[in-house]
Amino acid sequence: MEAHVAWELYRSFLAVLTEGSLSGAARSLDIAQPTVGRHVAALERALRMPLFTRSQTGLLPLESALALRPYAEAMSTAVAALERAAASQGAGVRGVVRITASHVIGVEVLPPILARVRERHPDLQIELVLSNRMQDLLQREADIAVRMARPAQQLLIARRVGQVDVGLHATAQYLERHGTPATTADLHGHALIGFDRPTAFIRAASKSFPLRRETFSIRADSDLAQLALIRSGAGIGACQVPIGRRDGLVRVLGRQYSLLLDTWIVMHQDLRSSPRCRVTFDALVDGLKRHVAAPVARAQGLAPGKAVPKKSS
Amino acid sequence: MEAHVAWELYRSFLAVLTEGSLSGAARSLDIAQPTVGRHVAALERALRMPLFTRSQTGLLPLESALALRPYAEAMSTAVAALERAAASQGAGVRGVVRITASHVIGVEVLPPILARVRERHPDLQIELVLSNRMQDLLQREADIAVRMARPAQQLLIARRVGQVDVGLHATAQYLERHGTPATTADLHGHALIGFDRPTAFIRAASKSFPLRRETFSIRADSDLAQLALIRSGAGIGACQVPIGRRDGLVRVLGRQYSLLLDTWIVMHQDLRSSPRCRVTFDALVDGLKRHVAAPVARAQGLAPGKAVPKKSS
DNA sequence: GCGCTTCCATGCATAAATGTATAGCTGTTG
DNA sequence: CAACAGCTATACATTTATGCATGGAAGCGC
Numbered sequence: 001m002e003a004h005v006a007w008e009l010y011r012s013f014l015a016v017l018t019e020g021s022l023s024g025a026a027r028s029l030d031i032a033q034p035t036v037g038r039h040v041a042a043l044e045r046a047l048r049m050p051l052f053t054r055s056q057t058g059l060l061p062l063e064s065a066l067a068l069r070p071y072a073e074a075m076s077t078a079v080a081a082l083e084r085a086a087a088s089q090g091a092g093v094r095g096v097v098r099i100t101a102s103h104v105i106g107v108e109v110l111p112p113i114l115a116r117v118r119e120r121h122p123d124l125q126i127e128l129v130l131s132n133r134m135q136d137l138l139q140r141e142a143d144i145a146v147r148m149a150r151p152a153q154q155l156l157i158a159r160r161v162g163q164v165d166v167g168l169h170a171t172a173q174y175l176e177r178h179g180t181p182a183t184t185a186d187l188h189g190h191a192l193i194g195f196d197r198p199t200a201f202i203r204a205a206s207k208s209f210p211l212r213r214e215t216f217s218i219r220a221d222s223d224l225a226q227l228a229l230i231r232s233g234a235g236i237g238a239c240q241v242p243i244g245r246r247d248g249l250v251r252v253l254g255r256q257y258s259l260l261l262d263t264w265i266v267m268h269q270d271l272r273s274s275p276r277c278r279v280t281f282d283a284l285v286d287g288l289k290r291h292v293a294a295p296v297a298r299a300q301g302l303a304p305g306k307a308v309p310k311k312s313s
Numbered sequence: 314m315e316a317h318v319a320w321e322l323y324r325s326f327l328a329v330l331t332e333g334s335l336s337g338a339a340r341s342l343d344i345a346q347p348t349v350g351r352h353v354a355a356l357e358r359a360l361r362m363p364l365f366t367r368s369q370t371g372l373l374p375l376e377s378a379l380a381l382r383p384y385a386e387a388m389s390t391a392v393a394a395l396e397r398a399a400a401s402q403g404a405g406v407r408g409v410v411r412i413t414a415s416h417v418i419g420v421e422v423l424p425p426i427l428a429r430v431r432e433r434h435p436d437l438q439i440e441l442v443l444s445n446r447m448q449d450l451l452q453r454e455a456d457i458a459v460r461m462a463r464p465a466q467q468l469l470i471a472r473r474v475g476q477v478d479v480g481l482h483a484t485a486q487y488l489e490r491h492g493t494p495a496t497t498a499d500l501h502g503h504a505l506i507g508f509d510r511p512t513a514f515i516r517a518a519s520k521s522f523p524l525r526r527e528t529f530s531i532r533a534d535s536d537l538a539q540l541a542l543i544r545s546g547a548g549i550g551a552c553q554v555p556i557g558r559r560d561g562l563v564r565v566l567g568r569q570y571s572l573l574l575d576t577w578i579v580m581h582q583d584l585r586s587s588p589r590c591r592v593t594f595d596a597l598v599d600g601l602k603r604h605v606a607a608p609v610a611r612a613q614g615l616a617p618g619k620a621v622p623k624k625s626s
Numbered sequence: 627g628c629g630c631t632t633c634c635a636t637g638c639a640t641a642a643a644t645g646t647a648t649a650g651c652t653g654t655t656g
Numbered sequence: 657c658a659a660c661a662g663c664t665a666t667a668c669a670t671t672t673a674t675g676c677a678t679g680g681a682a683g684c685g686c
Binding site: 004005006007008010011029030047049064067068070071072074075078079081082083085086089090139140151152153270273274 | 317318319320321323324342343360362377380381383384385387388391392394395396398399402452453464465466583586
């Protein structure tokens, strides 16, 4: 490894890795193809190891290159975060905020909240990254995350917005046709919508009630697909109670099947002083509190208000 | 913010930030001072914001520069990690491993363990980073960490090596001169060695027994200093039981003052396949298990073996 | 098999970044 | 107050990196 490796080389290296060819990398970086080729060659010389096997169809990364890839990606996300921060400098709510959330939250819950923020702050730009892996706040892949677990890192600011209840739901039409199950045993013979391969979350949920792949007659790994299936009357499946309620779904077996998920809004503490993040953070806390707490916890408990229809517990 | 900011500029930016002057940065990067000046100017132009106020005595970073600093540092640590990984490519146990641990562990416990590893693997180089903030594994500031808490990130491999017991200790000479306290009340009047400003760890410990600054007649924030004070017979203070035992210290009030710390060895899972990290990880697990478990848990409990002398509980 | 596209590698003219030398300013020291 | 050491900024020669044009090789579709 030579004295100084120019950081540019790493940028080209990563581009080749993601594009799969010198030409592609050159296009994406808006530089000339020979330049990228020279960068890769220089890097290989500097690190004293081959990184790719050249062919006429592109560059095939060697194991060594793959091993280095995560680090180059870390550089890249750092650059992205820096430039995001730079673009948002100065007072006022402007610039880009990247939010990460689960697919369901991102599709079903966040849009109206974000629309409202944007209306109040037209100079604010929002990027929504939907992903179920949530490890990326420290690396600054996102500025703010909506999570279903208390974050353990002390560099993060976390605000709990409450617990969201997950229960079994179906459409009224489905239940009219197939009957409303009154006990767990009644679920047999129903079209149950569930997961295909278990995720970490499902494994955790299995502690409350046994869940096996074979239990379900309709399987989909995408939460959104499951939700869509429930909505279209395909059967009985799990979804967040506030969403089911909003969409006129009927909750089945009530609190017998209930999974309370802690919900947190999380942000890196460095961003506390950034107006754009501050505002978005507060809006998310507010919006999700409204989504999570008010109608649900009460409908679930004993408080008055519009109760979930046809509760059968 | 302009289309493409050369990554080199960020390197120079960070160097100026840490060195405080263009000339200093140039020296540290081994390039010419005007080059660094041009880099900073180019970056300011690209980001459309001033970053420093120039003076004849150096460059003073503006708030904007300070806000961007963490990101530039993230880039830098990514580069360091990449180059570390690159240097250790190929089979065999060679290259650099960075280990982070608390000051006490790093000074009192790790050296013999690391010496043994190094003897077995002469091509292995070890960097020891002592710090009580432990947030840095994901950012790859270090490859392996010795922690006192279960890590919550799922990208990390963690192995529990047991619980290390922390108790009150003093030298035999001190106790001969001042008497051995038999009850908590007896501690009054003794020279108690403790913290100056409470840390997160101390706040957590306070849940077990009340700790206040005023309790102590000798205060030092450095764990190592406290340990040195105990060793030199200055008074009674807390230290890890295995260390006290090894150094011939006498435990005071035995299990009445006992704080059990879970001890974990943690590594990023990407490094699993790296022989150098693998070997070091295993050696740390083994060495710390030996340090933590064997003599202590037994001496503390009821198993036979060389008991801690003069136990007074 | 022929054209078409896409890829990498090479040679060469040009543009860009770098280093050297130097001037000017500031703060410190005797 | 003069000498000195440290810093930045500028001018200019030179090295270095880049882009462009081109050649050859491989895959794809007709």
